Each structure stands twice: as C-alpha cells, then as structure tokens.
Amino acid sequence: MVKQLRAARTRQALVHAAAEIFAEDGYALSSLPAISRRAGVSAGALHFHFPSKDALAVEVEGAARRTIEHMVADRRPSAASALHLLITVTRELLVTVATDAVVRAGFKLSVDPSRKNGMGFGCWWRTWVCEQLVQAQHQGELAEGVAPDRVAAVIVAATVGFEVLGAADRDRISPQHVEQFWSLVLPQLAAHDSEFAGAVLSDS
C-alpha cells in the first residue's frame, strides 16, 4: 500500500514537472533528463512510469482535459443557462491556464507545431463551444439571425488568443479582458429579452 502510494506520488510529480517544462520550452526542446531532474526522480523511475516523451505528453494532455471537464461539470449546476455557462467557463479557463501548470501545458501542446500527434484539446473546446451555442439557441437565448457555428468560430478564436497571450505572459491577460470581450459581444449575440441583452456584464 505504501509502495502504491509512493508510485502514485512519483507519477504525479513527473506529470507536473513535465507540464512545467513542456509549457516553458515547448515539446521539441523538453528532455526526459530535465523532467526527471525537476521531479526529483531517477531516470529509471521515469522510464518505469513513462516509456517515452510522447507517453508523458499524452498523460499531461489527458489530465488537462479532465481538469477542464471537471470545471465545466462543477459550474453547470449553478449556471442559469447555456449562454451563462459558456461565459463562466471562458473566464474560468483563463484563470485555470494561469494557475494550473498541467492545464497550461495541455493548452500549449495543442498549439505547439512540434507536437504532431497531440490529443487535440483545441478540437474538444471548439466542439463544446458550438454545442453550448446550439443549446442557447434552442433555449431562445440567442438574438435572431445569429448562426451558432459562425459565432462559435469567433468565440473560439478569442479564447485561443486569450490563452496564447495569457500562457505567454500571465500578468498581461486577466479575466477582466474576457469580461470586456463578452460586454462587447453579448448585446449583439443575446436575445433582446434575455438576461444579457444590452447589459454590461457583472457577475455571470
């Protein structure tokens, strides 16, 4: 039991160290010796848990995605609507990228040209945003004439941009910038009788 616990801790330390190094140096330049050194783990122990750098990246990408999925699941019960949930999650995502090294690495790997066979966090995000907008439309929350797929592309681009800038310089991009995005966009996006119509965003 103690042995299992120790193995789990070692694994976790390796994932965390790998995430930090992937996010700092990019996938191509990250080396297994640097990762085991940062984790305070022997090269042998690293190879016992992860046979390759790709295996470590797959683990980091999976952990990042699970964190975001949990965050979405956590926020869902208190969200008044699909549009509400979308706004909350875009804001939380930026906070999570800034504070959680694994999520930051998962995001950075998804736009890293040297990570060829990534798990596509970006793909999951695009699909999720589009689903929320389609649901918002069914719930009558979108203004007439708003096409969920086209608006999804704008929201995905803005959030990807915020994450890229935020991951590069955590001091420059804050949740206030995400607020600003929504206060610019919502008056056109939301139905005129919805809670968001014409309103400046406060606590969504």
Place this chain on the structure above:
Amino acid sequence: MVKQLRAARTRQALVHAAAEIFAEDGYALSSLPAISRRAGVSAGALHFHFPSKDALAVEVEGAARRTIEHMVADRRPSAASALHLLITVTRELLVTVATDAVVRAGFKLSVDPSRKNGMGFGCWWRTWVCEQLVQAQHQGELAEGVAPDRVAAVIVAATVGFEVLGAADRDRISPQHVEQFWSLVLPQLAAHDSEFAGAVLSDS
C-alpha cells in the same frame, strides 16, 4: 552583376524554404540541412548567407514584419478612418497568413515557445492596434466609455486566435470569420453617429 543577382535569388530561396519549414515543424525541429535541401541550395551556400538557424529566423521575422508594414501602408490612403484601417488590416492579415509562407512563419515564430529570443511580431501588432484605437477615439469614432487599451486587448486576442487557428488549418478560418467578429463587436465599439454604428459590416 549576374553573381549578385544569383546571390539574391539564393538568399530569397533560403528564406522561403526556412519559412515553410519553421511554420510546418516549429523552430526547434527545423534543421539547416532540411532547409538547404528544400531551397535546392548547398549547405555551404546556406552557411555563406546565414551563419545559424537564429540568423535565418531573424531574417524571416524581419521579412514578415516588413510585408505587414507595407500592407498597412498600402491600405492607409484608401481607409476613411483609423477604425476603418484597423478593420481592413485585421482581415487582410488573415489572408496574408494563409497565402504568404513568410508571414505565416513570422507569426508562428512569435508564439513558438522554442523560439526564445524572437523579434516580437506580436509586440508590434499589439502596439499598432492600440495606436489605431487611440486615434479612432481622437477622431470621435469610438462610443462613449470605450477604453482603447482594454478593447485593444480583446482585438489582439481575437486576431492572435484567428492567426493561430488559420495557420494550423487554413481551410477552417476565413476572412468571413473576421467579418463576423467585427459585426458582433462594432455596434458596441463605434460611436453611434459613425459609419459603423449598428450596421452589419459589408465592404470596409
């Protein structure tokens, strides 16, 4: 004279080949032998023109920035106002990233974690967007209460997102998505008596 012309052509072929490879594989994985092979140039000729991969990247980044600066200068005379120019340039930028390998590489290098001492195309772009908005405010084009620096962060994030997605998959992101962004944002951003107020964007 013939010799000079040939040298200029070789240099151009190297910059173009380097841009393609940087954009495809990222900075870290791009190798000088692959670049000279793609350019159809000997390793010796490559080293004569560029002593290192860093020197090649600096040249690609500089060429990308000059192309964008020329594009901005070209559009300026026909732009009715600062806001008009900003909209036109954000749209053109996406087209240029899709069609010009050097600009695409310049942009990708600016968000590549393995390119540590890049020339900061992103920094130039942020400054330019902010300047245009400050000028638009002086020209009375912005709605009351709009803060140029905060809106600049949103516009920069959206354009960075469009470029990242567009550079990764040129078929998925089109200038229509940039139009969509502006039609969502302009009604809040532009002064109510400006040409953009409440209007769906057509030919700006």
